[in-house]
Amino acid sequence: DAKTTQPNSMESNEEEPVHLPCNHSTISGTDYIHWYRQLPSQGPEYVIHGLTSNVNNRMASLAIAEDRKSSTLILHRATLRDAAVYYCILTRSNFGNEKLTFGTGTRLTIIP
Amino acid sequence: DGGITQSPKYLFRKEGQNVTLSCEQNLNHDAMYWYRQDPGQGLRLIYYSQIVNDFQKGDIAEGYSVSREKKESFPLTVTSAQKNPTAFYLCASSKRQLAGGYNEQFFGPGTRLTVL
Numbered sequence: 298d299a300k301t302t303q304p305n306s307m308e309s310n311e312e313e314p315v316h317l318p319c320n321h322s323t324i325s326g327t328d329y330i331h332w333y334r335q336l337p338s339q340g341p342e343y344v345i346h347g348l349t350s351n352v353n354n355r356m357a358s359l360a361i362a363e364d365r366k367s368s369t370l371i372l373h374r375a376t377l378r379d380a381a382v383y384y385c386i387l388t389r390s391n392f393g394n395e396k397l398t399f400g401t402g403t404r405l406t407i408i409p
Numbered sequence: 410d411g412g413i414t415q416s417p418k419y420l421f422r423k424e425g426q427n428v429t430l431s432c433e434q435n436l437n438h439d440a441m442y443w444y445r446q447d448p449g450q451g452l453r454l455i456y457y458s459q460i461v462n463d464f465q466k467g468d469i470a471e472g473y474s475v476s477r478e479k480k481e482s483f484p485l486t487v488t489s490a491q492k493n494p495t496a497f498y499l500c501a502s503s504k505r506q507l508a509g510g511y512n513e514q515f516f517g518p519g520t521r522l523t524v525l
Contacts (some may be wrong), residue, residue: 340413340499340516341452384451396467397514399444399451 301385306404309375317370317403319385324365329388331397332359332370334381341384341399344370380407412436413517415500420522422494430485430520432500439505441483442514445469446497455498458483459505487522494524 302320309315321330332344345352345359347368352359358371372379384402388395413434422428434441440459444452444467454467458477472491477483483502487494499519504512 338519340501340519341514342516343513346511346513396454396457397452398468399453401449401451 301387301400303383303385303400303403305401306406308406308408310408311377312374315372315375315379315405317372317383317385317405318367319369320367321385321387322366324387325389326365327389330359330361330368331386331388332357332383333386333397333399334379334383335402336378336381344383375405375407377407377409380405413500413502413515415498415517415520418518418520420520422522422524424524425489427489428487428494428522430487430498430500430522432483432485432517433481434483434500434502434515434517435481436502436515437480438502438515439480440503440512441477442501442503443467443473443475443483443485444499444501446499446519452499455485494522497521 329346329348331346333341334344335341345354345357347359347361360369382402382404384399386397416431442457443455445455446452453469455469455473456464456467456475458464461477461480464475464477472488474486497519500517501514503514
């Protein structure tokens with residue numbers, strides 16, 4: 298299975314954009330990229346997913362490199378509620394409900 | 410409100426005792442999952458079930474057992490055979506794989522189990 302690499306931690310100022318990187322150099326052509334986040338002492342929640350094209354939803358944007366070996370989760374205007382661990386996950390399908398392999402993720406700290 | 414309920418939030422047990430963690434969902438989801446999370450680590454899949462009366466082992470099933478007698482419920486038993494059971498346990502559910510569209514997993518609030 299293709300693996301992902303994320304920085305252990307990042308900091309950002311409140312109300313500024315945040316770019317969370319994910320490297321997946323061994324991604325296959327049919328692997329989908331998913332992002333979940335986990336707020337302190339809670340279960341994870343889905344953020345966004347994509348295959349090749351950039352994606353936007355109400356929570357975030359996902360920018361996928363042309364060679365698909367990396368992607369970036371973009372929070373356009375960080376708030377204190379965005380402080381969480383963000384996980385970048387690859388899966389073989391677009392169903393979303395298959396086995397998810399969570400790495401250690403990136404712990405995002407928001408500075409007031 | 411629809412959602413996933415896990416109870417209790419905190420659970421303490423003596424070493425050598427079996428313990429059952431509850432997971433209930435009213436989202437009408439077919440698929441349910443159990444994950445384990447250790448401090449500073451990501452989640453690891455213990456068991457999952459795509460439909461009632463059927464379940465499969467995940468990556469770390471040893472020392473755990475599950476049942477899926479009802480669509481709404483997927484209890485996890487941590488047996489005395491589990492060598493290091495102290496952890497944060499998370500239950501999730503989703504629409505079944507064959508359902509149309511994207512079927513993200515919805516997670517419960519978790520149960521923090523401490524074995525003394």
